[in-house]
Amino acid sequence: MGRAPCCDKEKVKKGPWSPEEDEKLKAYIQLHGTAGNWIALPHKIGLKRCGKSCRLRWLNYLRPNIKHGGFSEEEDKIICSLFISIGSRWSIIAAQLPGRTDNDVKNYWNTKLKKKLLGTRKQYFSNNKLSSHSNSTDTAQALTNSAIEKLQLQMQLQALQSSFSFNNVSTLWPPMCIEEVKVAQTAQPPNENGVATPLLEGCAVNCTSIITGKSPVGSGPTELEDGGGREVECVKEMDGSSKESLYWWSNDIDAKSAVATKLWDTASVDLQFEGIFKDFQQLGYSL
DNA sequence: AATAAATCCAACCGCACGACG
């Protein structure tokens, strides 16, 4: 037996909000607040809306000082750097952008920023890489496109990641995340100079080595798991989200087609990185 | 001008989590 729904779906109105509904909600909250109970709020003011819907409307639209659209370059950079660091934690990312909502940031990322990152990369990729595999079957191409796109994005983000050192982006990080990463950093074994390796930097090296099949200098295994299904050391060192991300795209390719792995040869990765840096210079990011 | 395709974004959905009895 599942949990009871938060409201009677038969009796609540759905879809776009009318100006009257907006006015009612805004006026009540500005006067009384939510009284700590969104579920009861619509009943109090005679709105035929679900409490969750009221909350969302207030947070994403009616709340004072909300900004819509017109993201600046600076905001782009903040979103990118935080996405690299913490992934799709939209509420945390949005908290660093005054006047922006998580929904707004998420939509902006999904509709524009992601394409901005992928767009120039795609063009470069088609010019330099896929042409050399023009005799591959259409089927194989179709199978690999989405995986390649994910990889492209991952590579873009890794390139950005390495261009934003931890110290450079730390001012953008929410205090909680900074603490998390500080802990993670100090948890890394110190190198020969006695300096702890930043976790995220380490992940980038590990990911790259797995894509290319080359071991990072002085390191051992390059696969996610050893023969016995145990995680290799470089994967064990990663934090949860990085590891999850790594498994996500590596498994995606394996599952869809072995051809994808073959297409993603070392030479193409080199070309990728070369192109990535060009792309980001074009986009105005100083590397 | 008409239509199709692409894009955008507000809103919905379902899950996870913490508070509380």
Added chain:
DNA sequence: CCGTCGTGCGGTTGGATTTAT
């Protein structure tokens, strides 16, 4: 400890709008 409830969050959907043909 367990079950219930409210809240917050990220992913997804679908209608409106814009752009391309």
